[in-house]
Amino acid sequence: MSEDVRGLVERYMPEFPVRRCGKVFTDTTQFMDINHGDVIELGGSHYLVLKDESERRFGMEDPKYWVKRCRELETGESKILKLVFFERFPLKVGEFEVQCYRSPKKESRILDMVADDPRFMHGVTRLDEKENPVRVLDIVQGREIGKYVYAIKADHETYFRERFPAILDHFLGACEAIGTLHAKGEKHGDIRRDHLFIEYGSGQYRWIDFDYTFDFHENPYGLDIFGLGNILIYCVGKQVWNAGNLDEGGFSAETLNGLGSGDHSLVIRNRVVNLRKLFPYIPVELNNVLMHFSQQTEVFYDSVEEFLDELRPCRRLLG
Structure with missing residues (x-):
C-alpha cells in the first residue's frame, strides 16, 4: 500500500x-x-x-x-x-417461466434516473480501469419493512385496525414509485420486503437494489407486480402464514381444514394468500386484491396502476 x-x-x-x-x-x-x-x-x-x-x-x-x-x-x-457480478436463473410463475438475471448497467441507469427521488436509494456509478461499472451507494439508514411490521407488539386484530392503515398509506406511495419506473420503461427487478426500507427519522419508504431484471413476455412488468403483492400479503397478515406456522396461530381446526390449494400463493406455493379465511375482519375488497396473487386466480394485474386502482379504495374501509 x-x-x-x-x-x-x-x-x-x-x-x-x-x-x-x-x-x-x-x-x-x-x-x-x-x-x-x-x-x-x-x-x-x-x-x-x-x-x-x-x-x-x-x-x-x-x-x-x-x-x-x-x-x-x-x-x-x-x-x-x-x-460487477453476473448470474441468470429461471423462476416459475404459475405455468410461466421467467428468466431473471443481473444487469449492473441497468442499475446504473436507474440510479441516474432517481437521483433526486427520495423514494429510492441513491448513488453514482464509477468505472474502474477495466470499465467495470462500480456502483457507489449511499447507505439507507432504516429498517426493512418486514422486520418493522413483524416487530410491532400487538395481536393481529389490534395491529390490523390500529397500525396497518398507516402502513398501507406509505405502501401505496411505494407502489407509485415503482409505477414511475415502469412509466419510464424500467423495472425494479427484485421487489421483496427486504428491499423496501423505512428510513429512520423521516419514515420515508425507500427502495433499494435495482440490479436484477427479468424477461417475462406475457407481462413485461409482471414480476415487479407479484413482488408488490407479496409485500402487501405480508403486511396484511403481519407475517408469512404457511404450513410451517399455522398451528401456532391459534386457528380452529375448521379454519385450517378449510384451506385449499387455491388459497395459497401462485409463486410461493405453501404461503396462504386468502387471509380472510384466517382473519374474517379483513374487508372482502382487500382480500380480493390479495387473491389476484393466488393459485386460483384467472386474472392478473397488467400494471401497477391497475393494482392501485383496486387497492386504493380499500384504504377507506379501514378507518
Whole structure:
C-alpha cells in the first residue's frame, strides 16, 4: 500500500490497525480477491473495504462477495460498493417461466434516473480501469419493512385496525414509485420486503437494489407486480402464514381444514394468500386484491396502476 493511502487510512480511520491494510485495487473484476483491509481506487477516490455484505435467506446468512461495505477515505463517509457480478436463473410463475438475471448497467441507469427521488436509494456509478461499472451507494439508514411490521407488539386484530392503515398509506406511495419506473420503461427487478426500507427519522419508504431484471413476455412488468403483492400479503397478515406456522396461530381446526390449494400463493406455493379465511375482519375488497396473487386466480394485474386502482379504495374501509 502506498504511503499516500496509508496516510488517508491513518487520518480518517485512526482506529483501523494500519498493519491490516492490504492491496490497492484499480481493477475490480476479480471481486473475490478483494477483502477486508484492501482499498478500491475509483476516479481518484479511495474506498477502504470493511466487510462483505450479506442477506439473510431461509434462516441463513447468504454472503454477497461482490458487495462491499466501505469507508470513503477522502470524506470519511460509509458507502456500499457493488461490483460487477453476473448470474441468470429461471423462476416459475404459475405455468410461466421467467428468466431473471443481473444487469449492473441497468442499475446504473436507474440510479441516474432517481437521483433526486427520495423514494429510492441513491448513488453514482464509477468505472474502474477495466470499465467495470462500480456502483457507489449511499447507505439507507432504516429498517426493512418486514422486520418493522413483524416487530410491532400487538395481536393481529389490534395491529390490523390500529397500525396497518398507516402502513398501507406509505405502501401505496411505494407502489407509485415503482409505477414511475415502469412509466419510464424500467423495472425494479427484485421487489421483496427486504428491499423496501423505512428510513429512520423521516419514515420515508425507500427502495433499494435495482440490479436484477427479468424477461417475462406475457407481462413485461409482471414480476415487479407479484413482488408488490407479496409485500402487501405480508403486511396484511403481519407475517408469512404457511404450513410451517399455522398451528401456532391459534386457528380452529375448521379454519385450517378449510384451506385449499387455491388459497395459497401462485409463486410461493405453501404461503396462504386468502387471509380472510384466517382473519374474517379483513374487508372482502382487500382480500380480493390479495387473491389476484393466488393459485386460483384467472386474472392478473397488467400494471401497477391497475393494482392501485383496486387497492386504493380499500384504504377507506379501514378507518
